[in-house]
Amino acid sequence: MIEPMVQEEKARTEFSQRLALACDKAGLPAHGRQAEIAKRMKLTPKAVSKWFNGEAIPRRGKLQELAAIIGTSSSHLLGDSAADGISEGHLLVKDDSYRVDIFDIQASAGQGVIVRDEFIETIKSIEYSTEEARAVFGGRPADHIKMIAVNGDSMSGTFEPRDQIFVDVSIDCFDGDGIYIFVLENDLYIKRLQKQHRKLAVISDNKKYETWYIEDGDFSSLRICAKVLVSQSRAYRFHS
Structure with a gap:
């Protein structure tokens, strides 16, 4: 029983190595490549990271889709073909753009967390x-920045319902005083x-909402999802 497990682990490791080399040749830089592939394949970055970390090999349909994005074949990624067929550098970013995508609150908060209409x-x-x-974002990488619109009024005065907020999802612990999106005992807050x-x-x-406190005994159930960096008003003015 041990030998097949060793072979499977070796196959996953070799797949991840071939995948990384193929991405390098195609022009997908190491920083941000997993997020880029996840976006193109409409998957979570966590799912894609398993392919690069040697934890899993995608199933046939996803493998073919992955290979097509990189510009190679599934047989090459599986080690069945030496020729990769990749046009070198064809995925290099050629425009001067910085894209901020929507913040997937549910994915960040986790299963079982109550995500209200905030x-x-x-x-x-x-x-x-x-x-x-x-x-605007001080040189932070684009994959660290996400946005979402606020719906509740608990932070009114700082930002209003329907205003957009931009958050740094790389901050997953208390990083000094500020506004955070966090989970406490399966409830999601922005405070x-x-x-x-x-x-x-x-x-x-x-100020119509009272201040409350997280004390020593509650810290173990506190999970920071992101820290708010910038807000942008969505007030509409109609001129005709």
């Missing part, structure tokens, strides 16, 4: 020039967190 999807993505993105000695104050900028 967030809504209004725009699927926004593209910036790299120069403008650098000014201002402020450290006060050995506890965190959970503050709604709308």
Whole structure:
């Protein structure tokens, strides 16, 4: 029973190595390639990461789709063909754009988390020039930045219902006072967190909501999903 398991593990490892080399030749840089493939195949980055980490080999249909994106064949990725057929550098990004996609709240929060109507999807993505993105997001990689529209009024005064917020999903722990999207005991919140000695104050900028606290015993059930960086008003003005 051990030998087949060893062979399967070897096959997965070799697949991941061939996949990485194929991406290199096609011009997909190591940073961001998993997110790019996930976006094109409409999969989660976590699913795609298993292929690059030697944890899994995609099934036939997905394997063929993956190979087509890279510009090679599924038989090459499986090691059955030495010729890759890849046009070198054909996936290099040629435009000066910085794309921000929608934040998948449910995927970030996890199964079992109650996602109420605090967030809504209004725009699927926004593209910036790299120069403008650098000014707005401070040089952070595009795959760290996501956006979503706020629906609740608990942070009114800072941003209003239907305003868009831009968050850094690479921040998954308390990173100083600020506004966070976080999960506590299977409930999802967007609140201002402020450290006060050995506890965190959970503050709604709308003063009709009371401040409450996360104390030592609650920290184990606190999970940070993202930190809010920027907000943008969606107020409409009609001129005709």
